[in-house]
Amino acid sequence: MTVKNFRIFLFLILFASFLTAQDKPKNIIILIGDGMGLNHVALEFLKDGNSLYFSFPFTGLSVTTSADKLITDSAAGATAIATGSKTKNGYVGVDSTGAPLKTLFEAAKDRKKSTGLVILSTITHATPGAFYAHNKSRNRQAEIALDYLQAQVDIAIGSGSSYFYPANLGGRREDNRNLLDDLAQGGYSVIKGFDSEAIIKNHNRRTVVFLDTAEVGYAPKRGYTLGQLTGAALGKLSLDKDGFVLMVEGSQIDWAAHDKDTVNIYTEMADFTTAVQTALEFAKKDKNTLVLVTADHETGGLIINKGRLNESVYTLAYASSSHTAGAVPVFAFGPGANYFTGLYHNDVLGKRLMRLINK
Numbered sequence: 527m528t529v530k531n532f533r534i535f536l537f538l539i540l541f542a543s544f545l546t547a548q549d550k551p552k553n554i555i556i557l558i559g560d561g562m563g564l565n566h567v568a569l570e571f572l573k574d575g576n577s578l579y580f581s582f583p584f585t586g587l588s589v590t591t592s593a594d595k596l597i598t599d600s601a602a603g604a605t606a607i608a609t610g611s612k613t614k615n616g617y618v619g620v621d622s623t624g625a626p627l628k629t630l631f632e633a634a635k636d637r638k639k640s641t642g643l644v645i646l647s648t649i650t651h652a653t654p655g656a657f658y659a660h661n662k663s664r665n666r667q668a669e670i671a672l673d674y675l676q677a678q679v680d681i682a683i684g685s686g687s688s689y690f691y692p693a694n695l696g697g698r699r700e701d702n703r704n705l706l707d708d709l710a711q712g713g714y715s716v717i718k719g720f721d722s723e724a725i726i727k728n729h730n731r732r733t734v735v736f737l738d739t740a741e742v743g744y745a746p747k748r749g750y751t752l753g754q755l756t757g758a759a760l761g762k763l764s765l766d767k768d769g770f771v772l773m774v775e776g777s778q779i780d781w782a783a784h785d786k787d788t789v790n791i792y793t794e795m796a797d798f799t800t801a802v803q804t805a806l807e808f809a810k811k812d813k814n815t816l817v818l819v820t821a822d823h824e825t826g827g828l829i830i831n832k833g834r835l836n837e838s839v840y841t842l843a844y845a846s847s848s849h850t851a852g853a854v855p856v857f858a859f860g861p862g863a864n865y866f867t868g869l870y871h872n873d874v875l876g877k878r879l880m881r882l883i884n885k
């Protein structure tokens with residue numbers, strides 16, 4: 527090799543390593559709007575020309591079919607995102623044969639990264655469960671709570687404490703175990719109700735926040751925004767110098783769409799957007815965080831079919847009271863965002879996330 531060639535060779539190596547460093551996020555925030563198709567997001571960006579959805583430099587489309595069905599459920603949809611493998615409807619973090627799949631949270635732990643969940647449903651629900659649990663049935667939430675103990679999630683904010691305590695204490699566990707004791711022994715701080723001070727100020731290694739023992743209601747009744755919950759989780763997670771993976775779910779967009787409840791589709795979408803904003807603001811400041819906004823599937827076959835240009839509320843029509851096979855949007859910002867352009871299946875999205883963590 528001549529000196530000149532060697533210089534070019536050296537330059538190429540440096541350039542390649544520069545690109546790799548640029549592409550590799552330290553932190554990943556995945557925001558999942560359950561049941562959120564493109565038209566659900568359009569409710570946000572049609573009314574506001576400056577909507578933050580316009581500020582994502584990369585967008586893609588994710589095909590949500592499951593391993594056995596044209597139309598997925600949340601368990602199979604979230605498993606594809608969280609593991610990079612399609613599975614059967616109802617399966618959480620396991621493949622079609624029932625064998626456990628490695629999840630993004632497990633990969634994050636291998637890299638000494640922290641993990642976090644912020645959801646408006648039970649902590650043991652299908653979507654969050656896919657990130658840490660392995661079960662052939664999404665309905666076995668009491669079993670999924672046992673997986674939660676194993677997974678050592680650093681912060682979780684959600685509802686469903688009843689799956690953690692026994693029936694004789696008013697809980698839904700049949701095995702008489704009180705997992706709140708296990709959490710306390712494991713050094714978790716267990717906080718009841720959303721209290722951002724209590725979350726930030728506790729110095730325990732791990733935190734579980736139970737928003738409510740029952741299901742939490744729709745946005746106007748909650749008294750906090752998903753953005754506030756996300757901000758509190760980020761306050762904790764950002765202390766980890768090795769980085770983190772956070773999954774935030776707008777869980778109830780799906781429920782409102784099942785019910786063809788237009789009023790609450792609007793309020794849930796606006797609330798979900800507060801979390802997207804919090805995540806984007808964090809990422810813009812941090813410069814080392816990938817923000818991905820997507821959905822597990824579309825719900826409602828939602829169409830905006832009447833309204834005026836300068837209005838902010840439109841007439842909606844629904845082609846279904848269930849999930850549909852409509853592809854869902856993907857919005858990406860930050861290092862690695864460029865990997866999420868184009869049309870791909872949801873398991874490919876999961877594989878790309880996994881590759882970014884393992885890079």
Ligand SMILES: [Zn+2]
Pocket residue numbers: 561600780781784825849
């Ligand atoms: Zn649903």
